Amino acid sequence: MSRYVISLGGNALGNDAKEQKKLLEHVAKAIFPLIKQNHDIVIVHGNGPQVGMINLAFSESKSTPIMPFAECGAMSQGYIGFHIQNAIYNEMISKKHYRPITTLVSQVLVDEKDPAFMHPSKPIGSFYTKEQADELTIKQGYTMVEDAGRGYRRVVASPKPIDIIEKSAILSLLEQKQIVIAAGGGGIPVIKKDSKLIGVDAVIDKDHASAKMAEIIGADALVILTAVDYVFINFNTPEQKKLVDVTVAEVESYLKDNHFKKGSMLPKIEACLNFVKKTNQKAVIANLEHAALAFEQKSGTIIHP
Amino acid sequence: MSRYVISLGGNALGNDAKEQKKLLEHVAKAIFPLIKQNHDIVIVHGNGPQVGMINLAFSESKSTPIMPFAECGAMSQGYIGFHIQNAIYNEMISKKHYRPITTLVSQVLVDEKDPAFMHPSKPIGSFYTKEQADELTIKQGYTMVEDAGRGYRRVVASPKPIDIIEKSAILSLLEQKQIVIAAGGGGIPVIKKDSKLIGVDAVIDKDHASAKMAEIIGADALVILTAVDYVFINFNTPEQKKLVDVTVAEVESYLKDNHFKKGSMLPKIEACLNFVKKTNQKAVIANLEHAALAFEQKSGTIIHP
Numbered sequence: 001m002s003r004y005v006i007s008l009g010g011n012a013l014g015n016d017a018k019e020q021k022k023l024l025e026h027v028a029k030a031i032f033p034l035i036k037q038n039h040d041i042v043i044v045h046g047n048g049p050q051v052g053m054i055n056l057a058f059s060e061s062k063s064t065p066i067m068p069f070a071e072c073g074a075m076s077q078g079y080i081g082f083h084i085q086n087a088i089y090n091e092m093i094s095k096k097h098y099r100p101i102t103t104l105v106s107q108v109l110v111d112e113k114d115p116a117f118m119h120p121s122k123p124i125g126s127f128y129t130k131e132q133a134d135e136l137t138i139k140q141g142y143t144m145v146e147d148a149g150r151g152y153r154r155v156v157a158s159p160k161p162i163d164i165i166e167k168s169a170i171l172s173l174l175e176q177k178q179i180v181i182a183a184g185g186g187g188i189p190v191i192k193k194d195s196k197l198i199g200v201d202a203v204i205d206k207d208h209a210s211a212k213m214a215e216i217i218g219a220d221a222l223v224i225l226t227a228v229d230y231v232f233i234n235f236n237t238p239e240q241k242k243l244v245d246v247t248v249a250e251v252e253s254y255l256k257d258n259h260f261k262k263g264s265m266l267p268k269i270e271a272c273l274n275f276v277k278k279t280n281q282k283a284v285i286a287n288l289e290h291a292a293l294a295f296e297q298k299s300g301t302i303i304h305p
Numbered sequence: 306m307s308r309y310v311i312s313l314g315g316n317a318l319g320n321d322a323k324e325q326k327k328l329l330e331h332v333a334k335a336i337f338p339l340i341k342q343n344h345d346i347v348i349v350h351g352n353g354p355q356v357g358m359i360n361l362a363f364s365e366s367k368s369t370p371i372m373p374f375a376e377c378g379a380m381s382q383g384y385i386g387f388h389i390q391n392a393i394y395n396e397m398i399s400k401k402h403y404r405p406i407t408t409l410v411s412q413v414l415v416d417e418k419d420p421a422f423m424h425p426s427k428p429i430g431s432f433y434t435k436e437q438a439d440e441l442t443i444k445q446g447y448t449m450v451e452d453a454g455r456g457y458r459r460v461v462a463s464p465k466p467i468d469i470i471e472k473s474a475i476l477s478l479l480e481q482k483q484i485v486i487a488a489g490g491g492g493i494p495v496i497k498k499d500s501k502l503i504g505v506d507a508v509i510d511k512d513h514a515s516a517k518m519a520e521i522i523g524a525d526a527l528v529i530l531t532a533v534d535y536v537f538i539n540f541n542t543p544e545q546k547k548l549v550d551v552t553v554a555e556v557e558s559y560l561k562d563n564h565f566k567k568g569s570m571l572p573k574i575e576a577c578l579n580f581v582k583k584t585n586q587k588a589v590i591a592n593l594e595h596a597a598l599a600f601e602q603k604s605g606t607i608i609h610p
């Protein structure tokens with residue numbers, strides 16, 4: 001019996017409620033073997049496309065108020081969490097092996113002095129013209145940047161997670177062998193001011209939040225499920241080579257040589273390194289399609305101390 | 306040490322994120338005395354205006370997909386739950402008396418044969434013209450009705466809650482003296498089909514959901530916090546009389562004489578009667594402003610067996 005954190009990409013969840021429900025039936029089947037083996041499981045999911053959609057709905061709608069980004073993130077936790085717990089419940093019932101499962105609305109602490117706040121870099125929401133962008137900067141104080149010729153977009157900071165505020169609920173539920181969905185979208189980012197928690201417009205990388213989760217709950221493994229079978233070096237070149245079983249030292253040397261793509265494999269690698277170095281446990285990056293094999297360490301890239 | 310379910314109206318939460326945050330600071334102060342006395346506490350909140358706002362944002366926005374009502378409800382649980390747990394956390398920290406608090410995304414089971422599904426009556430979302438309404442009926446299968454001369458609105462069913470799917474998580478957390486926010490907006494309504502849970506477009510009355518919650522967790526009292534100090538009979542007439550301490554039999558006789566207004570006091574009264582009759586415990590309907598007094602049974606209407 002082991003304790004796992006499973007990190008699930010928001011891009012694997014489709015573009016609307018119907019697609020998301022359908023795709024999660026598949027995810028539930030992939031995760032079920034782990035449930036049946038009675039392991040402790042926490043699921044952390046991404047929310048990039050979904051929080052973008054929610055933010056866009058409020059931006060475009062004429063009659064609704066402005067919805068701050070932290071609140072859009074909270075909404076995405078409800079939206080995606082509902083579908084995950086529903087899909088896994090249904091899968092367990094159909095396989096006659098039921099364990100309680102619940103989503104916790106989760107705040108994740110970040111440091112207001114995190115250097116990321118000085119250099120907001122994570123694009124969110126819709127595209128605007130230069131004139132609209134300038135107006136948003138003046139009226140809302142948004143940082144707007146030109147995005148690859150497609151127009152102007154708001155950027156927010158992507159600070160590092162320090163703590164998960166609702167951790168004691170997560171731990172209590174794990175003790176009862178319940179399955180927990182938490183820190184969705186990397187968590188609702190909050191800073192501490194005069195000991196009070198205040199929501200901020202930022203995005204916490206969900207892989208970094210997963211690594212923090214794995215550290216806090218004392219996980220035996222952090223499993224990042226994505227769309228590729230293995231991590232590669234020299235990706236998309238004739239020298240391309242898949243990594244099967246690698247040490248922290250090896251991965252760090254590849255990292256130094258810029259083998260991993262920013263905004264895609266890089267944060268996953270960094271999150272795994274953080275977790276493995278801090279805890280001496282292992283991390284796995286694998287294809288969601290082969291999740292069952294990955295849990296048996298027969299597929300995916302394993303990073304160990 | 307007692308176990309309480311506190312039912313909080315969605316109308317008390319303002320019209321946007323900023324207002325909601327501000328108003329919840331006040332709610333947190335009102336509830337704090339109960340937390341300090343170390344009682345078990347589950348908070349159920351309404352979501353009428355909030356889920357309407359979310360639904361409206363998706364309806365009006367041109368670039369986002371249609372968002373089914375069950376999913377809008379899930380979003381509202383994240384949105385409101387985040388603000389409640391944040392406000393109560395901050396209040397506890399400032400009073401130096403901390404207990405963990407978390408929101409659970411909650412599905413509530415309803416019966417697909419509930420007669421309410423034959424007579425959808427709960428208006429939700431925006432107003433439409435006759436032509437738009439007809440189109441929505443044809444394209445989306447919505448039931449649309451004319452609403453008091455203000456245009457056409459969609460109506461959905463308001464079925465009775467049968468069970469709370471995530472109840473074991475709620476009970477586990479209560480055992481650990483954690484404060485739980487659950488079944489927000491009455492819960493995400495789901496029906497059972499071939500043992501699977503399926504989200505449906507419906508609205509569960511939050512007072513009825515609170516009564517079901519109180520029954521399931523074995524609460525000593527159901528406390529419905531609202532905007533009036535007492536329940537009245539002959540309301541707004543010269544014979545108006547406040548009810549302070551009444552039996553089920555008395556309330557039932559007033560109910561028969563139509564003393565309570567549909568859509569406002571009536572569901573609260575029915576929910577209280579359900580709970581008190583089933584459990585022989587007591588129910589309180591009181592003003593949020595005097596919550597602390599209400600918990601000591603020094604304010605509000607108490608209904609007992």
